[in-house]
Amino acid sequence: xxxxxxxxxGCKEKNQKHQKTLYERYRAFALKTVFRxxxxxxxAIEVTNDGFVKFFLSIDKFRWxxxxxxxxxxxxxxxxxxxxTSIDLLRKKMLLPEIGGIPDxxxxxxxxxxxxxxxxxxxxxxxLVKKLPPAYRIVFNMxxxxxxxxxxxxxxxxxxxxxxKSNLLRAKALMQKFLNQKEELTECRI
Amino acid sequence: MQDIEHDxxxxxxxxxxxxxxxxxxxxxxxxxxxLNEGVExxxxxxxxxxxxxxxxxxxxLVLTFLFSSxxxxxxxxLGNTPRFAKNESSNAAGIxxxxxxxxxxPQSNSTDRNKDAPNPNSSLFSVxxxxxxxxxxxxxxxxxxxxxxxxxxxxxRFQNKRFVDNIFDPATKLFISNSYLNSINTDFxxxxxxxxxxxxxxxxxxxxxxxxxxxxxxxxxxxxxxxIGVVAGPDxxxxxxxxxxxxxxxxxxxxxxxFSHRLSFETGFIWNRKNYQSKGEDFSMSKVESTxxxxxxxxxLQSQSSIIEIPIKIKYDFAVKNYHDFFITGGVxxxxxxxxxxxxxxxxxxxxxxxxxxxxxNNYRLPAVANxxxxxxxxxxKNLKIRVxxxxxxxxxGMGVGSLPVTSAGLQLGITGRLK
Numbered sequence: 001x002x003x004x005x006x007x008x009x010g011c012k013e014k015n016q017k018h019q020k021t022l023y024e025r026y027r028a029f030a031l032k033t034v035f036r037x038x039x040x041x042x043x044a045i046e047v048t049n050d051g052f053v054k055f056f057l058s059i060d061k062f063r064w065x066x067x068x069x070x071x072x073x074x075x076x077x078x079x080x081x082x083x084x085t086s087i088d089l090l091r092k093k094m095l096l097p098e099i100g101g102i103p104d105x106x107x108x109x110x111x112x113x114x115x116x117x118x119x120x121x122x123x124x125x126x127x128l129v130k131k132l133p134p135a136y137r138i139v140f141n142m143x144x145x146x147x148x149x150x151x152x153x154x155x156x157x158x159x160x161x162x163x164x165k166s167n168l169l170r171a172k173a174l175m176q177k178f179l180n181q182k183e184e185l186t187e188c189r190i
Numbered sequence: 191m192q193d194i195e196h197d198x199x200x201x202x203x204x205x206x207x208x209x210x211x212x213x214x215x216x217x218x219x220x221x222x223x224x225l226n227e228g229v230e231x232x233x234x235x236x237x238x239x240x241x242x243x244x245x246x247x248x249x250x251l252v253l254t255f256l257f258s259s260x261x262x263x264x265x266x267x268l269g270n271t272p273r274f275a276k277n278e279s280s281n282a283a284g285i286x287x288x289x290x291x292x293x294x295x296p297q298s299n300s301t302d303r304n305k306d307a308p309n310p311n312s313s314l315f316s317v318x319x320x321x322x323x324x325x326x327x328x329x330x331x332x333x334x335x336x337x338x339x340x341x342x343x344x345x346x347r348f349q350n351k352r353f354v355d356n357i358f359d360p361a362t363k364l365f366i367s368n369s370y371l372n373s374i375n376t377d378f379x380x381x382x383x384x385x386x387x388x389x390x391x392x393x394x395x396x397x398x399x400x401x402x403x404x405x406x407x408x409x410x411x412x413x414x415x416x417x418i419g420v421v422a423g424p425d426x427x428x429x430x431x432x433x434x435x436x437x438x439x440x441x442x443x444x445x446x447x448x449f450s451h452r453l454s455f456e457t458g459f460i461w462n463r464k465n466y467q468s469k470g471e472d473f474s475m476s477k478v479e480s481t482x483x484x485x486x487x488x489x490x491l492q493s494q495s496s497i498i499e500i501p502i503k504i505k506y507d508f509a510v511k512n513y514h515d516f517f518i519t520g521g522v523x524x525x526x527x528x529x530x531x532x533x534x535x536x537x538x539x540x541x542x543x544x545x546x547x548x549x550x551x552n553n554y555r556l557p558a559v560a561n562x563x564x565x566x567x568x569x570x571x572k573n574l575k576i577r578v579x580x581x582x583x584x585x586x587x588g589m590g591v592g593s594l595p596v597t598s599a600g601l602q603l604g605i606t607g608r609l610k
Contacts, residue, residue, distance in 0.1 A: 019225070028211070031213055031214070036206055039548075041214075043548065045217070053221055053224045057225070096545060097545050097546065098545065098547065098548065099482055099546070100549060105212060107211065107212060108212040119208070121205070122208050122209040123210055144199050144202050144203070145202055
């Protein structure tokens with residue numbers, strides 16, 4: 001705890017050593033957030049880096065009341081910046097659906113243990129999320145995973161609340177369809 | 191039902207937290223650099239790219255300027271004299287030595303005679319202002335000491351134009367006009383050819399054939415050696431019958447080696463931004479079929495690619511003049527595609543749609559295109575040349591994920607400088 005506070009205060013003083021420590025500590029977390037929104041891995045890395053620059057340039061605005069909550073608040077704040085940066089990119093790309101496979105080097109599955117099996121399931125679920133069209137993917141990610149309300153989503157994306165809700169319903173329907181297809185494929189293989 | 195939905199949401203939340211993503215390499219240096227610049231990244235990727243393109247262009251222009259300045263500085267200030275620079279110093283010394291030798295002999299006392307009165311038998315005559323005035327051959331060989339004929343070390347030209355206006359040799363009755371001097375070279379000096387024709391009395395023997403030879407020698411001599419340069423220009427690309435996309439751009443460094451009077455070898459690194467459009471039938475699905483939704487048909491696509499081009503070509507100067515020449519080049523270029531973005535117009539399940547494909551993995555094509563060009567080069571100083579070079583690149587292999595045969599045409603402007 002003490003260390004986190006030291007790092008944050010160091011970052012506020014623009015101390016590069018502390019900035020680097022914070023970057024290294026939260027890099028994987030930030031990339032995981034961004035990669036749910038951004039289809040392409042290399043683009044996701046660029047967006048993550050841009051997000052960190054925004055984060056460090058605006059860290060003066062970061063406030064907390066209780067020292068015990070600082071870590072939670074920090075990750076929440078970082079996640080929000082990463083989500084906003086990702087959405088900016090997707091909007092500029094006119095929310096066009098992307099095609100192209102996700103290469104194997106993107107994944108980090110090293111061992112064959114039970115946790116690896118679970119990791120594969122999680123990976124498959126994330127692939128399904130990424131297969132959603134960008135407009136649905138954003139709402140699904142924001143609402144289901146990142147916990148935004150429909151009002152927040154509508155405000156963030158500049159769309160009516162109703163559109164946010166309908167997009168979420170369609171995203172869930174599509175997700176259900178993908179899962180059924182996957183199930184059918186698995187049955188066929190068996 | 192709601193519970194199931196809730197469970198699904200929980201599952202996705204856990205998956206989002208724990209999915210096995212490769213965090214990649216740390217890029218702290220890049221972030222630190224941006225932080226030091228204090229520039230907040232543009233909110234959107236596209237505008238970041240546009241900004242990058244602008245930066246690349248500005249960087250290129252700055253580099254071109256610095257490179258030109260460096261070459262010009264080298265030419266002007268480091269004792270590089272135009273044309274006959276290297277011969278001149280030795281010539282001047284040679285003449286001086288020769289004249290000193292002659293002064294020692296009884297026949298070569300023309301200098302003394304000139305001090306008193308003009309002697310048409312041992313002098314050249316300048317007729318700059320309409321009056322004949324003597325010009326001792328000794329003064330030509332010792333310019334530094336003669337204020338009247340002050341020699342400008344910067345450009346090896348006589349500053350006293352009156353002196354070089356007209357030269358008359360009474361012995362041969364030959365009059366060298368100002369216009370002729372200008373036509374052969376406005377720099378007046380005594381080349382080896384003429385020095386060898388100074389007779390025992392210090393008199394310059396000039397005849398027509400000598401002058402013709404002199405004129406021939408004044409043509410710029412192409413020296414073998416390495417030269418470097420920067421080139422840039424617009425690029426227009428298309429695929430078969432497809433139309434041209436937006437204007438592209440290329441810029442890069444050129445490295446050349448002249449190995450004969452007319453032939454050179456050239457290579458380099460040229461960054462290309464190509465925009466082109468293609469019909470669906472030209473796009474090969476073999477590399478991307480597995481990643482495309484089944485049943486999807488590509489009607490047409492717009493592409494934007496960033497490519498590093500490595501040309502290997504032979505340059506032949508077919509019309510060599512004093513200060514300029516025309517040339518043709520032929521060769522092949524290899525492509526390293528660093529980024530490709532395709533916007534597909536597709537038909538999927540009976541409806542038309544747009545889809546985006548971004549491919550960042552490097553894609554090598556060795557060689558990718560045959561490279562043909564014709565160009566014009568102009569010397570702006572002894573070592574420095576500017577060139578204009580329209581080009582045509584004919585595909586030898588398909589390019590990018592769709593193996594598209596992209597034909598390019600354009601114009602390259604450049605500046606090259608010979609290395610010592």
